[in-house]
Amino acid sequence: MTNIPAPLQHIVVLGNGLVAAATALTLAKMLRPFATRITWVQAAENANAANVARAEVLDPALGRWLEMVGFSEAELVQRCGGIYSLGAEYQRQSARFFLPYGRHGIQPSPAPFEQEFFKRFCGSDQLAFNEHFLATRAAAQGRFAFPVKDPRSARSTLKYGLHLERTALIGAIAARAQSLGVDCRSSASLQVHGDSQQGIKALSLDNDVRLEADFFIDASGESSRLLGQTLGIEFQSQSRPLWPHRLTYIESVEAPLQPRSELVRISGGWQRRVGLQDKAIVDAWLCDTAALASLEVSLREQGKKFVRWQETEGARAQGWCHNCLALGGADANPGELVLSQWHWASRCLLLWLELLPGAGNQLQLRAEYNRRRGLLYQKINELHWVHAVGYECEQEELPADIKWRLEVFTRLGRLWRRDEEVLGDETWLALALGLGWHAGACDLTLADTDAAQLARKHHTIYQTLQREADSMPALEAVLKDPARG
Numbered sequence: 480m481t482n483i484p485a486p487l488q489h490i491v492v493l494g495n496g497l498v499a500a501a502t503a504l505t506l507a508k509m510l511r512p513f514a515t516r517i518t519w520v521q522a523a524e525n526a527n528a529a530n531v532a533r534a535e536v537l538d539p540a541l542g543r544w545l546e547m548v549g550f551s552e553a554e555l556v557q558r559c560g561g562i563y564s565l566g567a568e569y570q571r572q573s574a575r576f577f578l579p580y581g582r583h584g585i586q587p588s589p590a591p592f593e594q595e596f597f598k599r600f601c602g603s604d605q606l607a608f609n610e611h612f613l614a615t616r617a618a619a620q621g622r623f624a625f626p627v628k629d630p631r632s633a634r635s636t637l638k639y640g641l642h643l644e645r646t647a648l649i650g651a652i653a654a655r656a657q658s659l660g661v662d663c664r665s666s667a668s669l670q671v672h673g674d675s676q677q678g679i680k681a682l683s684l685d686n687d688v689r690l691e692a693d694f695f696i697d698a699s700g701e702s703s704r705l706l707g708q709t710l711g712i713e714f715q716s717q718s719r720p721l722w723p724h725r726l727t728y729i730e731s732v733e734a735p736l737q738p739r740s741e742l743v744r745i746s747g748g749w750q751r752r753v754g755l756q757d758k759a760i761v762d763a764w765l766c767d768t769a770a771l772a773s774l775e776v777s778l779r780e781q782g783k784k785f786v787r788w789q790e791t792e793g794a795r796a797q798g799w800c801h802n803c804l805a806l807g808g809a810d811a812n813p814g815e816l817v818l819s820q821w822h823w824a825s826r827c828l829l830l831w832l833e834l835l836p837g838a839g840n841q842l843q844l845r846a847e848y849n850r851r852r853g854l855l856y857q858k859i860n861e862l863h864w865v866h867a868v869g870y871e872c873e874q875e876e877l878p879a880d881i882k883w884r885l886e887v888f889t890r891l892g893r894l895w896r897r898d899e900e901v902l903g904d905e906t907w908l909a910l911a912l913g914l915g916w917h918a919g920a921c922d923l924t925l926a927d928t929d930a931a932q933l934a935r936k937h938h939t940i941y942q943t944l945q946r947e948a949d950s951m952p953a954l955e956a957v958l959k960d961p962a963r964g
Contacts, residue, residue: 484837486513487694491682493669493705494698495521497535497645498807498824500652501544502698505825507659508548509832518662518690520682522669522699532729533645534753534760536564536740536819539580539638544825550655552641553961558651559643560756562958563623564738565614566640569913571744576606576913579614581626582905584636585940590922593908595933597892597921605917609909611940613637616948623738623954625964633947642740642753644760664688671704675711678801694836697805698824701812706795706805716793717860719876721814721867722748722764723792724771728778728785730759738954742816746770749816749866756958764816766871792863794856797849802841804831813856814863818901823859826901827852854899862901865914885916892918 487510492503503519510517537545545552555561566579585592596608609615613633617623626637657663666684673679681691697705706712733754741752747770750763765771771787778785794811798804807824830851834844861881868874874882880897888894894907902910957964 486510486837487515489516489518489692490694490696491690491692492517492519492696492698493522493682494700494807494809496698496700496807497649497652497821498700499698500649500656501821501825502696502806502828503661503663504548504652504656504659505544505828505832506696507656507661511659516662517656517660518664518692519656520669520684520690521663521665522704523667532758532760533727534755534762535643535645535648535821536753537641537643538818538822539640541819541822541825542639542641545641548655550651555643555648555651556641556958559647560758561641561643562736562738562754562756562954563964564640564642564740565618565623565637567740567742568618569742569744571914574603576609576909577612577615577618577739578906578909578913579609579612579618580638580640580906581612581614582636582638582903583612584633585611589924593905593918594892594922594925595928595937597918598925598928599930599933599937602917603915606912607937608912611937611944612905612909613944613947616941616944617951618737618739620948620951621735621737621953621955622948622951623957623964624951625961633944634951639738642755644755664690669704671709673705673709675709675800679705679709679803693802695803697803697809698807700808701791703795703805703809705803706798706800706809710800710803712795712797712800712805714791714793714795716791719872720792721863721871722766722816723789724748724765724768724787725790726763726765726771726774726785726787728761728783730761730783732756732758736954736958744870746773748871751816762815792860794853797845798827798852799831799845799848810852811856813859816866817862818859822901823855826855830855851899855901858897858899858901865910869915885911888918889916890919892920892922 490506492499499519503517507517566577569576569578583592593608596605600607613636624634627634629635664684668685670683672681679695681689683689695705697703707714736754743750747767748763748765750761753760763774790812792812792814798810806827807820813823831848834848836844861878864877864881888911894911896904952963
């Protein structure tokens with residue numbers, strides 16, 4: 480008979496903030512068939528002194544997570560002052576491009592659609608590819624619609640994310656977690672019992688409460704109270720920091736509301752503007768203290784409050800040790816410029832749930848998790864590196880894997896998919912073209928194709944997409960009545 484391991488009976492999640500809250504909710508939902516008890520412990524932490532709001536950018540994958548854990552998306556958007564997003568608009572010096580969440584949906588005939596643009600154009604003109612997405616055309620007009628399932632409709636190519644106010648989102652997640660039976664506890668004191676040889680034994684809280692469990696999840700942020708401080712798993716900093724300084728502040732809302740975020744190249748780094756219904760949250764990633772000081776002076780002159788802190792990119796030697804899994808900042812910081820800390824944490828959590836240890840020996844499962852988690856970290860961290868090329872670093876300084884991949888693209892016009900990829904193929908192509916990499920060749924099947932014929936085809940597709948975008952409602956109309964989308 481096949482040996483079926485006994486399920487985990489009790490899991491304790493430690494941490495404040497979004498990663499901890501969402502982890503507790505996910506476990507409560509996914510492990511209900513096993514009757515696993517989930518306890519979420521929030522220990523005292525320093526408050527945000529400037530009381531500046533934060534925004535969470537949920538990509539389409541995290542939108543699916545909301546559905547999985549039972550949220551009404553429309554209700555959550557209203558509760559969190561959120562909006563729907565079709566992607567991100569970039570500005571690098573005078574150049575602009577749109578990075579869509581969706582697909583273009585054009586079938587190969589005979590070559591993939593992007594290869595036709597590599598046939599027609601050289602250099603930066605290849606960026607015309609990005610204009611042939613319905614999401615691009617709609618976002619340019621402030622319009623939004625939900626995807627449809629009919630593959631004959633251009634709207635079937637759409638994907639969308641959400642912008643949500645983070646504090647309100649945490650509150651909604653906490654309430655949902657409690658409704659599913661999560662035992663939520665707060666404590667001003669915290670003592671961890673355990674060591675690097677035996678793992679975590681228990682947590683001691685206020686009033687001499689002792690919490691024992693057969694598994695612990697560390698979502699305590701950079702302090703890494705369990706995996707780092709107690710189990711002694713070393714944090715390995717990135718050899719070269721790109722943007723160690725982070726700053727957040729609030730701006731007035733854009734009118735009319737736009738279904739996209741904005742990423743702007745500024746002196747010394749990047750600035751991301753995320754619109755909500757009543758305000759916009761701006762985050763800046765900066766490479767040195769001079770750039771930070773310059774931005775602070777500008778904000779003070781405008782009378783704006785801001786929060787600034789230092790970030791260290793890097794990862795712990797392993798994310799799962801003994802009976803402890805670290806998520807989010809407690810595990811690693813691959814960078815948040817493109818994908819949020821909860822995206823990183825959720826991908827790791829879902830990987831752990833895929834392996835789902837029992838109460839017995841977990842050695843082989845830990846090894847496989849740490850291997851795949853390392854690949855995932857690498858893919859997310861690469862997104863930071865490609866945004867730094869030409870400014871904070873040169874292409875020769877890129878990590879070896881992404882350097883090789885982009886060299887193949889510039890020579891052969893191919894971006895081959897890899898294990899644990901975090902962006903869709905078409906999104907990666909759009910990003911590479913927008914950030915300045917251009918294909919040096921096109922598909923051989925297009926060798927004898929007339930460029931004028933391709934131009935006519937692309938013009939027809941563009942007009943079709945534009946007509947479809949024209950028929951879509953404005954984002955503000957959809958926010959008032961989601962049925963219109």
